Amino acid sequence: MSPVAKGESSRGLQGVHYYPAPLSSHDEIVKDSVVFWDTLRRFHFMMNTRFMIPVIGGKELDLHLLYVEVTRRGGYEKVVEEKKWREVGNIFMFSPTTTSASFVLRKHYRSLLFSYEQVHCFKKQGPICSPSAPAPVAFSISNRNYSDKPELGLVEYSSKMPKPAKPIRDCPVPGSEGTGTITGKFDCGYLVTVRLGSEVLNGVLYHPEEPVLSDASPEPINFRVPDTKRSCRRSGLKRRSRRREDPNHPKPNRSGYNFFFAEKHCKFKSLYPNREREFTKMIGESWSNLTAEDRMVYQNIGVKDKERYKRELEEYKEKKKLRQTTEVNRDTELISKAKKESQ
DNA sequence: GCGTGTACCGAATAAAGGTC
DNA sequence: GACCTTTATTCGGTACACGC
Numbered sequence: 201m202s203p204v205a206k207g208e209s210s211r212g213l214q215g216v217h218y219y220p221a222p223l224s225s226h227d228e229i230v231k232d233s234v235v236f237w238d239t240l241r242r243f244h245f246m247m248n249t250r251f252m253i254p255v256i257g258g259k260e261l262d263l264h265l266l267y268v269e270v271t272r273r274g275g276y277e278k279v280v281e282e283k284k285w286r287e288v289g290n291i292f293m294f295s296p297t298t299t300s301a302s303f304v305l306r307k308h309y310r311s312l313l314f315s316y317e318q319v320h321c322f323k324k325q326g327p328i329c330s331p332s333a334p335a336p337v338a339f340s341i342s343n344r345n346y347s348d349k350p351e352l353g354l355v356e357y358s359s360k361m362p363k364p365a366k367p368i369r370d371c372p373v374p375g376s377e378g379t380g381t382i383t384g385k386f387d388c389g390y391l392v393t394v395r396l397g398s399e400v401l402n403g404v405l406y407h408p409e410e411p412v413l414s415d416a417s418p419e420p421i422n423f424r425v426p427d428t429k430r431s432c433r434r435s436g437l438k439r440r441s442r443r444r445e446d447p448n449h450p451k452p453n454r455s456g457y458n459f460f461f462a463e464k465h466c467k468f469k470s471l472y473p474n475r476e477r478e479f480t481k482m483i484g485e486s487w488s489n490l491t492a493e494d495r496m497v498y499q500n501i502g503v504k505d506k507e508r509y510k511r512e513l514e515e516y517k518e519k520k521k522l523r524q525t526t527e528v529n530r531d532t533e534l535i536s537k538a539k540k541e542s543q
Numbered sequence: 544g545c546g547t548g549t550a551c552c553g554a555a556t557a558a559a560g561g562t563c
Numbered sequence: 564g565a566c567c568t569t570t571a572t573t574c575g576g577t578a579c580a581c582g583c
Binding site for chain 1: 554
């Protein structure tokens with residue numbers, strides 16, 4: 201199947217997505233930022249993906265500069281492979297407090313510029329592909345709505361990464377069905393190979409409450425991708441917070457920005473009711489417009505909170521250690537007591 | 544259907560965890 | 564140990580899942 205012509209939707213037959221034709225030459229895009237912005241906006245419209253200009257450190261990110269610098273270094277995948285995001289980040293001269301600059305740049309490039317780069321820099325055609333270093337996607341098994349047999353349930357997926365510049369690849373439509381093969385088994389699950397559209401994936405299916413079928417010789421299995429977007433997002437294996445795991449764990453310290461945010465949010469709330477959605481951006485701008493002296497006031501509060509956290513964390517660790525030692529001693533006592541009794 | 548709990552969104556920051 | 568990546572935190576509105 202050939203790529204779609206200029207201006208046509210990137211969606212092909214049977215839900216397969218294709219790169220649109222390039223809107224300009226790579227050289228022209230690099231030379232002329234006007235061409236870049238115009239073609240980038242049109243590109244996202246054609247791809248039906250969300251376009252926005254990210255803000256980092258209170259300033260709009262210069263996507264043109266980002267595109268030029270990354271493609272100059274061989275493109276997204278090469279920059280990832282050679283770990284050059286820090287080098288790219290240095291060009292933007294973010295404040296030293298922007299500690300995750302390289303990660304944020306990579307994230308924005310991936311969602312806003314990767315497909316654009318593929319078409320214009322590498323002249324990619326045909327089905328859309330995602331970077332070979334994919335966003336982490338956690339798979340889990342729902343314990344409800346099991347199909348009759350084998351009792352493996354649903355495959356659910358989720359990701360904490362930015363919304364996939366949808367549609368990233370020839371992925372299964374939610375609700376669609378596919379087949380796979382059990383390639384091995386372990387105590388409470390199976391190793392499987394699954395075909396999703398044009399992709400073959402290897403993974404694990406497990407059922408912690410039920411024994412594995414005795415016969416795990418290669419056989420076809422059926423699975424279904426759940427059909428609500430929400431459930432995909434919400435079923436992620438997000439790491440639980442330390443506080444939730446242990447309610448006694450001290451509350452992490454807040455940065456100066458956190459205190460500034462809370463104060464500003466309260467003020468904006470009374471000044472601009474019903475505009476809460478815009479507050480984060482407004483507060484971010486206010487923060488970058490603060491004088492060094494004003495900022496220092498909040499940062500000092502942050503420093504004090506940091507001291508508080510350190511203090512509480514040490515106390516917490518000591519108490520925990522004490523608790524563990526007591527438990528170990530108690531267990532040792534019980535064991536020796538049991539030994540004596542058996543003798 | 545209602546109440547409760549929780550993820551998500553936005554931006555900035557820093558701690559914690561992970562990798563080499 | 565240096566560097567990279569992920570997560571928690573601030574807030575309120577919204578949407579959704581789930582139990583009763």
